Amino acid sequence: MASRDLEQALSSIDAMEARRYALRYALVSAEWLAETADPEKAAPGRGEAVAGLEEMDREVLCGAEMGAALDVLEAHREGLGLKDAARLRVLGRDRSEQTRIPNELAGAMSRAVNDATMAWRRAKRDNDWGVFAPHLDAVVALCRRQAACLDPGRDPYDVLLDLYEPGCDQAFYDRFFERVRACVVPLAERVAAAPQPSRACVAGAFDPDRQWALARDLALFEGVDPEKLVMGRTEHPFSDGIDSGHVFIATHIYEDDVLSNVFSVLHEGGHAMYEAGVDPEFDRTCLAGGTSMGMHEAQSRFFENYVGRSRAFAGPLLAAMASHFPEKLEGVTAGDLYRAENRVEPSLVRTEADELTYPLHVMVRYEVEKGLLSGELAAADVPAAWGRLYREYLGVEVPDDRRGALQDIHWSQASIGYFPTYALGGAYGAQLLHAMTADLAAGGTPFDDVLASGDLVPVRAWLGDRVWRWGRSKEPRRIVEEACGEEFDPDYYCDYLERKFGELYGL
Amino acid sequence: MASRDLEQALSSIDAMEARRYALRYALVSAEWLAETADPEKAAPGRGEAVAGLEEMDREVLCGAEMGAALDVLEAHREGLGLKDAARLRVLGRDRSEQTRIPNELAGAMSRAVNDATMAWRRAKRDNDWGVFAPHLDAVVALCRRQAACLDPGRDPYDVLLDLYEPGCDQAFYDRFFERVRACVVPLAERVAAAPQPSRACVAGAFDPDRQWALARDLALFEGVDPEKLVMGRTEHPFSDGIDSGHVFIATHIYEDDVLSNVFSVLHEGGHAMYEAGVDPEFDRTCLAGGTSMGMHEAQSRFFENYVGRSRAFAGPLLAAMASHFPEKLEGVTAGDLYRAENRVEPSLVRTEADELTYPLHVMVRYEVEKGLLSGELAAADVPAAWGRLYREYLGVEVPDDRRGALQDIHWSQASIGYFPTYALGGAYGAQLLHAMTADLAAGGTPFDDVLASGDLVPVRAWLGDRVWRWGRSKEPRRIVEEACGEEFDPDYYCDYLERKFGELYGL
Known part of the structure; x- marks a missing residue:
């Protein structure tokens, strides 16, 4: 009692x-x-x-x-x-x-972030790293102070990594990224040597106003409740949530790249459904929202890639796109779209990267963050390090900072230690996919049949039950273990990538 | 020291x-x-x-x-x-x-307003007064409690009126409205007997996307700083301000009534410029923002009517509209637009009313509010009283509550005592207009020449200096007295209306 x-x-x-x-x-x-x-x-x-x-x-x-x-x-x-x-x-x-964070430090951080974000916008617009560099140095210094307050005896980057994904440190990510790199780098090399599929079916200009209407339709099609959703436009797509009844998706629209908007919306919709899927009992408590950045990213990449870029879903996705662009997509087949949306092409911009090389973009940022936190790199050194790592990991030359170290907003927001969760989320998601596929098959509704039908209710029901409804009441590792019946294992992610891209490229 | x-x-x-x-x-x-x-x-x-x-x-x-x-x-x-x-x-x-307001009452009011606003939306959509009536009774009861807490010995409606316009009570408004009615009712009758100008030049469909672009252009054209402005769309146009660097304008767009959007934007832009024109020294203090609802409305009606619907400004306004709708407005003259935008037509909806009959709409609401606060009217009685007053003051029959007592959001937001300031603002504005006209003429730049040039800098400078920059640091009556060199006098408003509509209708 x-x-x-x-x-x-x-x-x-x-x-x-x-x-x-x-x-x-x-x-x-x-x-x-x-x-x-x-x-x-x-x-x-x-x-x-x-x-x-x-x-x-x-x-x-x-x-x-x-x-x-x-x-x-x-x-x-x-x-x-x-x-x-x-x-x-x-x-x-x-x-x-x-x-453990003194008020003075918290206030200084909040103001530094506001200033750094404004400076980052100007720097990116003008392609001028020098405008942003002093703000990055200031943010890193404050992050180091923050880490020292939280756990003075521990490596500062380990402290920050733990904030975004409980239980994860450099030792963990070093192992994880080594495993992923050992899979992705040779696979991407074999893919590069194979014949490339065409993107002609989605080339050319797609009217921005109709893309905007398509964006809303896609969010509802994948399952976001329209009575909970606010949508907007921005430069860097994102999503947010206030409670299970109120979620936000911002997308960007490029007239000459319709797929960028399509997959941004499917991605942010995954985040939004997670927020909206938390048990309403947890509304207005500390248990509302997603349990970690990695688990959040698992949901967004699930809908972006494991649903959105799958062969089985290409039919329904093409139909949704063609309802807004009938003349542009006349004669295009689901197979055409599937190949176009999965073309592998080592590139400069993380958010526009293909599914296979995406984790390499994350590893670049992880290495730079390590250097910044350890003091090996100052902000002024970042563009050179960035260029070297893109050359080494992706084999591309970075022509300017706008498409280089200025592309992401995160560091201006003092989100250092966040990037690694993007790759980890992909791996969580692949393990969830494996378990869901087994469960759905056992229930007589194979995953691919669900996707091909375009009615994603069983997918949302599975994730809703195993992941979403728990909000912050379970730690991410426990979510994985209870949903999948075993510990986190990055092999599922690597196996998925090898199978998918091996088949697609006939390796 | x-x-x-x-x-x-x-x-x-x-x-x-x-x-x-x-x-x-x-x-x-x-x-x-x-x-x-x-x-x-x-x-x-x-x-x-x-x-x-x-x-x-x-x-x-x-x-x-x-x-x-x-x-x-x-x-x-x-x-x-x-x-x-x-x-x-x-x-x-x-x-x-x-x-003087207990926490419990403040919380109850906040929640009642949230519920009443949702109910009002449904009621208006479904044209169903019964959905809104119990919420209005609840809001009125809370307003009465609020008034009793603030000044238990005073008439409750007098207490509420004072909240929106310091120093104004029923005795003041009774005199003011009597003066205005004595001018407007016979004038409107003479106007109704005269030949009516045509609105053909602005009839027909105007593309909503292009109207939206026009809305932003008009706000900037009248002088809102684009680096301070957020714009949006809504059902009931409004504006707001956070500080002198951050203001908001929401407009509505009706495909078949381009002037509604045009004058909504000019109106809300006046409010926004007032907020943006307060001395930045007052930012983040209680002195930021407008000094009263009436003085706010004086600014919005100044730009909507004394600038926007003037003969001299019709040329620049037509040019701005024609830049977005060249084919629709080909061959239209400034005189055509001036007559169309000033056609007097007793009507049902306040926000769409012409300049002359507008104060009669306000008087209807003032009488209904008196009845609600005194207890003579319950919410259930409002539609009948509304119909009777519209018949008496405007000579029109109210066909349904959507275009009747459900048209305005104010009561659902517990804004009882607010409406009268709309008419008072028009009268403040006319007195400011009189003083500004004299000052500009003395300075060698006649008001009409300024308007005809389309460059409103001298108008904004005069209002900025006499009204805007003071924020809440001066009471509204003092603003009028110091700007105009005499006490508030509603005769300026009546004289203006008689002169303008007398000339326009050749009376």
Whole structure:
């Protein structure tokens, strides 16, 4: 039986979580407007406002009332239900992280990010690394201070990696990337030597207004609930979520590259469905949202690649595209589209990379981040290191920083340690795909038949049950283990890539 | 010399105002998204979030720290600069209002508004007053409680009217509306008996995408800074502002009524320029933003009517429209446009009303609000009263509630007492127009020449100097008196209407 103390503590936690929800609502809204709508002169005020809202959230999370309430829960740990036990664990971890960061550092970080993001935009527009470099040095220095506050005895990059994917450090990623590289590099070389499929079927100009209508249709087609969805346009596609009833997708539209928009939407839709699929019981608590960046990316890459770029789904996808562009796609077959969307081509821009060489782009960033955090690289050295690594991993020459080290927004947002989760997510997803395929086959509805039907209900149901609904109440490794019945194993990812690209290129 | 106490109090007020700014940033962003983007299922969470953010703001404004700091300022009143003296006055008044509202009532109001707004949308869509009526009764009851908390000895509607326009009560508005009605009703009758100008020159379908491009051009043309502006589409046009660097305009686009979009944008642009024109020194303080609803409306109606619907500006306006619709407007003259945009036609919908009969729409709402607050009318009685008043004031029959008592969002947002400021703003604006015209003529640049040139710099400079830059640091009546050199006088409004429509209709 719950004691009166426990009841009071839970009610106090509910009230504090409601307050944190209001602040999160505000921060997600401000970020959405920043990326999709805000004018230039809004930036300084937004920086102050975001810093203020984040500070208010820290006050709730790190305050004495939260500490006292969590102490009461801890004392009654044995009697807590699953939800409250998970809240105790997650709030406790978030609080322990945040209380180690002094207010002054948090405020400095928030303002540095706002300045760095503005500088990054200008630098990218003008192809001028020098505009961004001092901001990157400042952000790295603050990240190092942050890591030292969180765990002074540990390697700072290990501390940051753990923030984005609990339990992952350089030793883990070094092994993981070694395994992936051993598969991808020789495979990409064999692919490069084989005849290349044509992209002619999707070449040429696709009207931007009709692409915008297609974008919304695709998001709904893959399964995003239209009554929960806000869509917008931006430079760098992203998604976000406030609670299970309110999610955001921003895409970009290039007139001469319709596939970029198509796969951006399928990707961001995967993220959005994860956010929307969390148990509504967890709304307005710390358990809402995805459990880690890697698990989030597993969902987005699942819909982008394992569904979206599959042979079986090419038919329904072509039909959806042709309903907006009948004259452009007349005579195009599902096979044409499948080959075009899977053409492997070592390239410069991560977000536009093919599925096979994508993890190599991530490894470049991982190596640069290691160098920045260890102090081996200063911001001024990054373009040269970037060029060397692209040459080594992908065999391409980087012609300018706009298509080089300035292409991604992440470092300007102090998201250092985030990139590796993009590749890890692909590997989580491949393992989930393997387990789902077995389950669906056992249930008499083979995965490929589901995709070919265009009705993805069984796919969403499986992921919803094994991954989405748990929100942050389970750690990512535990999600994988319970969904798949075994530990995380990157071989599933490598096997998938070898099979798919081996068949496609007749190797 | 400022004492150490005073310095500390001012620094504490700065910190609290920074926090209130962050919360205001959040609330404006949430409201903007609610009206321009949010999906259906976002509403319940948004209601909770908005209530939480408002509560946090109340805690700062009504808390002990604010009280102590204001007491210190009060003790040093004689030594304060203009800005700090104004902050003391404005924060003191806001605090005194808010501290009289119990938290429970504020929360209930916030939630009732969220529910009522959703119900109003459904009711308007389905033309079903019954869906909205219980929500209106609930909102009125809460407004009555609010008024009783603020000033228990005073008539509740007088208390509410004062919130929107300081110093205005029913006695004031009764006199004002009597004066306006004595002018407008007989004038409208004479106009109705005269030959009507044609609207053929702007009839027919105008492509929505091109109207959208025109909307942005018009906002910039009248003078909104593009580096401060966010634009969006909505059902009910509105504008908002966060600080002098960040303003919002939402318009609606009807394919078969291009003028609706044109004048909505010019109107909302006037509001936006007021917000953007406040002294940047007042950013992130209680002095940012417009001084009252009436003074805000004076700016919007200035650009909508005194600039936008003038004979002199018809040339530049036609040119701007023709640049987007050359084929539609071929052969149309500025005179054609001037007559079309000023055709008087007693009608059903306030926001689409002509300039002359507009104040009659406001008077209908004023009478209904009086009845609701006094208890003479229940929500269920409103449609009948509405129909009777439209028949009496405008001579039109109301065919359904969608074009009747459900047309405006205001009551669902508990904005009772707001409508009268719309007519008052027109009258403030006419007096400002009179003074500006004299000043410009004295300076050798007659007002009509400025409008005909299409370059509105002198108009914006005059309003910027006399009205905009002062923000909330001066009361509206003082703004009028200092800008015009005399007390508020509604005769300027009536004279303007008689002259303009007398000439136009050859009376």
